[in-house]
Amino acid sequence: MNIKQLFRTLFKNKTFSILNIVGLSIGVAVVLLICLMVYNERSFDKSFKQADHIYRMNSYLTAYMPGETFCSTSNKTGPVMQEAIPEILTTVRTYPVNSTIRINDNPLVLKTMWADEDFFRLFDTPFIQGSPEAVMKQPNAIAISEQMAKKLFGNENPLGQSFLIDDEHPMEVKAVYRDYPKNSSFYEYQVIAPFNHSFPSWFSKEIYWGNIDFETFCLLSDKADLDLVSKKIEETIKKENEEGFYIPKLQNLKDIHLYSSKYQHSYTSFQSDIGKVKMLTLLAIIILLVACINYMNLSTARAQKRAKEIGINKTLGAKRSNLICKLTFETGIITCISFILAIVMAFLLLPVFNDLLNEELSFSLTFNPVFLLGILLIWIITTLLAASYPALYLSGFPPLLAIRSANISRGSVHALVRKALTVGQFAVAIVLIAWVFVIQSQIRYANNKDIGYNPHNLVGIYVPSNLSETLANEYKALSSVEMVARESALLFKGNGNVLTKNHEDKTGLSLWSIKVDKEFIPTMQLKLIAGENLPQRLPGDTITQIVLNRKAVEYLETTPEEIIGKEVMAQIGEGKTIVCGVVENFNFEPIYKPVTGFCMHNGKNRAYYVTMIRVKDGTLSEQMKTFEQIYKKHVPNDIFMAEFPDVLWEKAYESEHRTNTVVTYFSILAIFIACMGVFGLTAFMAEQRTKEIGIRKVMGANVRDIVSLFTNDYLKLLIISLVLALPVAWWLGNNYLSDFAYRISLSWWMFIVAAMITVLVTILTVCLQAVKAATANPVKSIKTE
């Protein structure tokens, strides 16, 4: 084991060394980055000491939206369960809201968490100033985060400072807590306050079963059996709340971050999806495998050159085990170099990666025994993977044959293994390219899909309900404004209701509703397919008129024309609910969700809080100033808040798009690494076949003949990989798309083009080497004996 000798060999075979080391290090760098991300995603909320025993009480709905899970439950659930079940030691209800505070007349929106007294005991939180008791047991007291204290009060002492929340409720800062770590679901909350004493609403005072708005956490005793507790919870709710429409289900705190994306009503915006994590993990494994296959291929290919060395070693008394050690050690050194390079690369690429994923990952996360051990493990696995085949193969050379350096590796089982590995690599490349195509096509489809309304040139402005009419009229008067409409909530963020066919219908269809004025449907450019637009509500009206979407009509097993003028069973507004019109289905939720029921109504008891303005094309950004001025004229002290539907629509896919972009880039990298392998392998084949090429040339073969000799070999391998890869790619594509309610159908061209690209890139790579071999002087090659 001579390192000097190793480096001499590496240096002598520059091309191979570079391909080996660079290929491996690119692969490892990518794997490191993905590991960093996955590690971060999986570390969420684990820093809390009692994390293993803290559970969130989700609500599993048995009616209204049966099968759906909400992340929250009623404000009665927690206390009742704690009372009834001894294993539940503590429960803490939380109610996060955005509160506005005013600092020197500048309004500021803070994420505020109203919580039960035991919050800080459940979630161990270090305090910089004050204590949990100082906050949680006193009226009108709040705790703020360290970061917020700096922002609000600079170097002044924050304790004792007070301000108005939502312009009404005076609050005093009684404690400052250390910021929660970034990998915590609570990171974004800057204010925490007890609602027992301070919450400025009836909400916390009236305790009843019929709400599901409180995110409730509980602490189980160390020895509690989760299944048993769950059963007790179910029994308790059935006994206490016979008419209930939900069953509380426990979810461990550590699972909240990754396993809640399909749940409704989640407060934290810090959510990720296990699907994304799994996809990236799979990609990391594939990339590592491709890089290792590369290494194995290149090393075994080079074996013939080393046969002599091995043979001499053996004749001089080396045992096979010595040689296996020696070769594994060599690989270890090479992978070590690659790892060092990879770490440097990963460091340099991290900002780009963060930018792509909109994350703030840093390697400070890695100064942690688990992560470091992980890297060490990856290194060992990589070394063993990469060394396994070459070491076993090379050490098995019979000594005499090896010294004579006959054509050992030709036509043997080993050439077959190498071919199999190459086929594997091609197959991976084809699958990845096809995957990239599927992802990109789906994104393009999502971007261009007709979503049933026109989100462009549209802005929604939050307005006080008493001013909505005045403001609407003023906006309407502007020359660049085409239409103005009013609604009860932004865009289509309606209230949950349920539509039933008759009294026997226990499940019903979930029906989202918003109150709108008669301008709304034309302003949004929704397509009315039957009946009429919603009429203005007249003072004497006793009924509520609604416009349904097609989905709701289909649920009622009737046609849009027939349902006009009929009453439907849904509790919307007051009095009878009468259908006056039907609109075509539109995507009021992201398109991976199927459309459910939706209705727009003119009920009495809801006010207009949002004004929707449609402007002439291209004038929106310049008009925003005018809109704000008009708003400020009426409410000078308020915050002007506006949202753009087209931006919101894109935002819904942002994280999805980012993940896909990363997957796309990394797939391209994997393909690149595979290409490096093919390049190295052809270089080797060319070298090995120099003599044959020489003979063929002497016999009259021209450059083209020689090049096709090489490409034919690869074409055969490519065809085999195609046969293997296409079903896998098809399955993967289908699997990926099945998450979307609206999706492209897989088409043959994606796979054909993926295959063509692989063929083309391979042939080009091969040609590069083959031409070199073909134009070499045959005199030299035939002399090599």
Place this chain on the structure above:
Amino acid sequence: MIKITDLEKIYRTEEVETVALNKMCMEVKEHEFVAIMGPSGCGKSTLLNILGMLDDPTSGSFVFNGAEVSKYNENKRSDLRKANIGFVFQSFNLIDELTVFENVELPLVYNNIKPAERKVMVEAALEGVQMMHRRNHFPSQLSGGQQQRVAVARAVVNNPKLILADEPTGNLDSKNGVEVMQLLTSLNEKGTTIIMVTHSEHDSRYAHRIIHMLDGKTVTENFLKELVYAAQ
């Protein structure tokens, strides 16, 4: 058929300049059998490679069938070579992965001859060297003499005008060596021009003329036989 004048071949590496051919002049007539002899390193093989258009001269003139070929490019040389020249090497240079038949067939493939026609030609060539019975064997299954006979069959399958032989008996025992030399002589008698590099006094006596080389040029020429050729 061949006329070279002041042919020079100089190999240069960073430090050393080796003159392999030093203003060599030579002429070979059609149907002639010429043996080239000389000590190792005298430039015999270099000369043969240039004559076979496998290598190009540093300077000087090389006229083949009346055309100046020293400045031909790779493709042109390749065309000329595959149409006119057959090679026999000391180490046979058969392709291990191909059968006897396929090895002999190779020059025909590169001359774009149809498969049916190729079959006839290959079989004729193999008959000529009495290797028909081994047509489906691989080179590794043959003795040295048999391999060289296959190599000769390959060299003549295309009916080349010129055969270049580089120590064709160098790896053979004397019995096999004689067989191969007789094969070459009979080819020559049928009209093929042969230029053979050899170390063997014995083999050289089959030729019409022996050229002795030293340090890259001709030192003596011995005429052994009159060139008598009657067109068939």
